[in-house]
Amino acid sequence: MTSTSGGRGQLWAISDLHVGYAENRALVEKMRPGSDDDWLLVAGDVAETVADIRWALGTLADRFRRVVWAPGNHELWTHPKDPVTLRGVARYEHLVEVCRELGVTTPEDPYPVWEGAGGPAVVAPLFLLYDYSFLPDGCATVDEGLAYAHGTGVVCNDEFLLHPDPYPSREAWCRARVADTERRLAALPADLPTVLVNHYPLDRHPTEVLWYPEFAMWCGTDRTADWHRRFRVATMVYGHLHIPRTTWHEGVRFEEVSVGYPREWRGRSGPPGQLRRILPSPASEEVSP
Numbered sequence: 001m002t003s004t005s006g007g008r009g010q011l012w013a014i015s016d017l018h019v020g021y022a023e024n025r026a027l028v029e030k031m032r033p034g035s036d037d038d039w040l041l042v043a044g045d046v047a048e049t050v051a052d053i054r055w056a057l058g059t060l061a062d063r064f065r066r067v068v069w070a071p072g073n074h075e076l077w078t079h080p081k082d083p084v085t086l087r088g089v090a091r092y093e094h095l096v097e098v099c100r101e102l103g104v105t106t107p108e109d110p111y112p113v114w115e116g117a118g119g120p121a122v123v124a125p126l127f128l129l130y131d132y133s134f135l136p137d138g139c140a141t142v143d144e145g146l147a148y149a150h151g152t153g154v155v156c157n158d159e160f161l162l163h164p165d166p167y168p169s170r171e172a173w174c175r176a177r178v179a180d181t182e183r184r185l186a187a188l189p190a191d192l193p194t195v196l197v198n199h200y201p202l203d204r205h206p207t208e209v210l211w212y213p214e215f216a217m218w219c220g221t222d223r224t225a226d227w228h229r230r231f232r233v234a235t236m237v238y239g240h241l242h243i244p245r246t247t248w249h250e251g252v253r254f255e256e257v258s259v260g261y262p263r264e265w266r267g268r269s270g271p272p273g274q275l276r277r278i279l280p281s282p283a284s285e286e287v288s289p
Contacts, residue, residue: 009037009116011279015239016045016258019056023262027273028056033064040064043239044072044199049082061102068105070125072199077161088165118279126198129174134204134216149214156218178223185231193234201238202227205249228252235278
């Protein structure tokens with residue numbers, strides 16, 4: 001764990017930048033901090049290719065005092081349009097090295113402490129994946145849930161592009177990541193609150209509004225359902241669902257910070273690509289610097 005003063009800055013968050021779309025790339029080009037002390041949390045799904053990921057995170061790291069990244073499923077895809085053909089753990093480790101070259105904090109680095117307004121708080125980027133435990137109603141096992149999803153035609157592209165190598169399955173990789181992360185979080189000072197940053201929500205409740213409920217299988221794990229209580233969470237930052245909003249669960253703020261695809265954000269009333277303030281806690285659900 002490292003300590004870095006936030007000075008007079010603010011802690012902002014964004015996710016699901018999907019800069020492979022020209023419209024979304026233009027949004028990132030316009031993103032600026034409000035002060036030299038601002039931090040930015042990026043909760044995954046920056047892009048599908050290493051080149052685009054490097055461009056986006058490098059652009060933001062040049063502007064914000066600190067950028068903290070948690071990987072999404074799209075970064076982990078071995079996509080046919082990406083000349084980097086690494087799979088599974090090897091791909092993730094390569095992305096970590098890219099981030100370190102850029103000065104971006106990853107889940108493999110010491111957790112920084114935000115000491116600006118609303119702090120101090122440990123900022124912990126997480127990489128946990130999912131284990132299909134958010135089952136559809138009426139399904140008792142993972143096999144039943146996947147069969148149901150395939151029957152409806154609602155199947156995440158992870159099934160074809162996100163490889164778990166050298167783990168035998170995505171569930172096994174998830175279990176290993178959860179166990180390692182749980183140990184790290186349990187070792188944090190008991191007197192400090194946390195801001196947990198993960199691509200997926202730690203609890204299932206944000207998935208209850210999905211148009212296609214079966215997609216929840218690719219949205220997290222029941223193994224983290226009590227983490228917002230156990231680890232003194234001030235705010236749980238996530239993305240993935242492309243439903244930017246604030247919810248409260250057992251007194252804890254869950255903040256969905258995704259941009260989403262152009263076809264999604266074009267239909268919303270507010271301007272796209274707005275950063276969401278995490279600390280100090282905003283009075284309204286959405287503000288920009």
